[in-house]
Amino acid sequence: MRHGEHPSGAADPAAPDGPSAGRVGTEIRVSALSKVFRGGQSETRALDLVDLEIGAGEFTAIVGPSGCGKSTLMRLIAGLLPATTGEVSIGGQDVSGPHTNLGIVFQKPILLEWRNVLKNVLLQTEMRHRNDPDLVDRARALLAVVGLAGFEDRYPHELSGGMQQRVAIVRALIHDPPLLLMDEPFGALDALTREQMRIDLEELWLASRQTVVFITHSIDEAVLLADRVVVMSPRPGRVERIVDIDLPRPRGLAARKHPRFTEPVDMITEIFLARGVLHSGRQGPKLAAT
Amino acid sequence: MTAAADTPAAWGGVRRLLVWVTGVRYILVSFIVLFVVWEIGVRVFAVPTYLLPPPSLVWLEFTERWLHVLKHTWVTAEEIVVGYVIAVVVSIPMAIAIAYSRVVERTAYPLIVFLQIVPKIAIAPLFIIWFGFGFTPKLLLVFLLSFFPIVVASIAGFKSIDEETMELARSTGAGTWMIFRKIRLPHAMPSIFTGLKVAAALSSTAAVVAEFVASDKGLGYLLLQYNGDLQTPMVFATIIVLSIVGLIVYYAVELIERLVIPWHVSQRVDGAGMGMV
Numbered sequence: 063m064r065h066g067e068h069p070s071g072a073a074d075p076a077a078p079d080g081p082s083a084g085r086v087g088t089e090i091r092v093s094a095l096s097k098v099f100r101g102g103q104s105e106t107r108a109l110d111l112v113d114l115e116i117g118a119g120e121f122t123a124i125v126g127p128s129g130c131g132k133s134t135l136m137r138l139i140a141g142l143l144p145a146t147t148g149e150v151s152i153g154g155q156d157v158s159g160p161h162t163n164l165g166i167v168f169q170k171p172i173l174l175e176w177r178n179v180l181k182n183v184l185l186q187t188e189m190r191h192r193n194d195p196d197l198v199d200r201a202r203a204l205l206a207v208v209g210l211a212g213f214e215d216r217y218p219h220e221l222s223g224g225m226q227q228r229v230a231i232v233r234a235l236i237h238d239p240p241l242l243l244m245d246e247p248f249g250a251l252d253a254l255t256r257e258q259m260r261i262d263l264e265e266l267w268l269a270s271r272q273t274v275v276f277i278t279h280s281i282d283e284a285v286l287l288a289d290r291v292v293v294m295s296p297r298p299g300r301v302e303r304i305v306d307i308d309l310p311r312p313r314g315l316a317a318r319k320h321p322r323f324t325e326p327v328d329m330i331t332e333i334f335l336a337r338g339v340l341h342s343g344r345q346g347p348k349l350a351a352t
Numbered sequence: 353m354t355a356a357a358d359t360p361a362a363w364g365g366v367r368r369l370l371v372w373v374t375g376v377r378y379i380l381v382s383f384i385v386l387f388v389v390w391e392i393g394v395r396v397f398a399v400p401t402y403l404l405p406p407p408s409l410v411w412l413e414f415t416e417r418w419l420h421v422l423k424h425t426w427v428t429a430e431e432i433v434v435g436y437v438i439a440v441v442v443s444i445p446m447a448i449a450i451a452y453s454r455v456v457e458r459t460a461y462p463l464i465v466f467l468q469i470v471p472k473i474a475i476a477p478l479f480i481i482w483f484g485f486g487f488t489p490k491l492l493l494v495f496l497l498s499f500f501p502i503v504v505a506s507i508a509g510f511k512s513i514d515e516e517t518m519e520l521a522r523s524t525g526a527g528t529w530m531i532f533r534k535i536r537l538p539h540a541m542p543s544i545f546t547g548l549k550v551a552a553a554l555s556s557t558a559a560v561v562a563e564f565v566a567s568d569k570g571l572g573y574l575l576l577q578y579n580g581d582l583q584t585p586m587v588f589a590t591i592i593v594l595s596i597v598g599l600i601v602y603y604a605v606e607l608i609e610r611l612v613i614p615w616h617v618s619q620r621v622d623g624a625g626m627g628m629v
Contacts, residue, residue, distance in 0.1 A: 142523065161523070172517050174539075175615060176613065186524060189524035189531075
């Protein structure tokens with residue numbers, strides 16, 4: 063497995079051997095990571111001395127308020143942005159340019175409007191110079207898993223937002239990466255679609271057990287999906303707490319009633335209350351009265 | 353379109369023609385009404401033909417001299433096509449260079465903007481001094497007028513790609529050429545065609561203006577000749593032929609657009625396909 067490939071290199075991660083192959087060597091180590099954005103006279107410290115370890119095959123959710131630098135953290139892990147100070151390593155290798163042995167899903171589906179669903183999925187492998195015909199079958203099979211069988215020839219503008227995001231997820235999985243980075247992938251979807259996508263994503267993940275870094279601002283979503291939830295403070299982003307989630311899988315719909323769901327949700331909510339990210343309803347009027 | 357599968361190809365053609373006729377029927381009707389009102393008006397008010405000839409007379413005179421007009425049309429058409437093609441060949445690579453290189457952007461782009469601000473029609477007489485009365489000055493003016501809209505629209509097309517698309521591309525480890533071929537170029541195509549169509553509309557104007565300045569052939573020359581002789585029916589005929597040349601150039605570009613980026617044309621809902629009519 064090769065790491066830290068630069069965009070100019072014809073990088074191509076070793077072909078995976080099976081659903082569980084290649085998961086080792088994807089442990090992520092983030093140490094003393096800071097990121098400062100400079101724009102003219104002003105400086106914005108997006109991340110401040112973040113330390114984090116994510117085990118191979120682990121599903122980690124990063125939850126925090128808007129602007130806490132969680133998306134920046136994901137881009138630094140992916141090697142898409144250079145760190146100001148500190149280091150990121152994946153599988154023991156320093157990330158110094160775009161890490162290519164991964165799949166990424168963004169908040170927007172960013173499908174190419176001139177390609178149909180199947181070809182949008184296959185963009186991933188074409189860009190990696192992989193053109194074996196088996197990939198077409200794999201793409202069709204994955205599309206079927208996410209409920210898009212029969213939509214292979216449709217164009218993005220013919221699909222709903224949820225369907226487009228499913229295509230984006232399949233595109234991130236087609237080359238069977240051992241690492242999956244997701245930046246608020248369900249953020250633009252309505253609540254019902256979001257719940258279904260969450261259930262479907264867990265199912266996909268249970269079948270192949272990638273190392274997942276899942277960025278979200280939804281506490282529920284983080285707890286329902288992740289093995290561990292990294293709670294981030296408001297800007298400049300730091301790791302406030304790491305909460306282990308001990309819910310049996312598959313979690314499906316029932317997990318919401320489980321006490322091991324409500325406990326961590328309450329705990330994280332408390333953290334955000336303490337940090338002023340959230341205000342309780344009773345406090346609001348009281349503050350207004352004084 | 354489920355019925356299309358079991359109908360013979362000929363019927364498909366007929367149906368497409370019918371659809372086309374239905375599509376243009378309003379335009380057709382308005383043109384017929386225009387000509388009829390014009391014809392009747394001129395005759396009723398006995399307008400002298402050197403001021404405003406009736407359409408029937410325009411047609412009659414044109415049928416007598418059409419070969420002569422056609423000869424000059426060919427000259428103008430050649431100026432338009434050659435100048436336009438050179439503009440396309442030069443401007444698209446230049447747009448790519450500007451979009452990809454900061455240095456080129458900072459050096460070449462201000463110069464291009466400056467050239468655009470200079471009224472090109474005003475420098476047409478200068479071309480006569482430099483290049484004489486022949487083909488070259490006309491070609492240059494067509495080139496100059498077509499060049500700018502294509503460059504500007506293409507730069508916008510190449511640059512308007514969003515950051516996340518580029519991040520996705522970089523995460524695959526793909527090289528610059530691969531990203532250009534698979535993402536940037538197709539992404540820029542709709543913008544490029546917008547520029548190409550604007551340039552196509554300008555190119556016939558440019559050719560005629562260049563011919564006005566100094567020439568011994570072409571539709572611009574012919575127009576001045578007929579104008580000088582007060583042969584108003586033939587002035588009208590020449591203007592109509594000139595408009596038809598312009599329309600053909602424009603629709604040729606639009607046809608190419610339909611063939612090259614059908615995915616974009618089929619999505620367009622603003623009816624820009626009829627833009628020129």
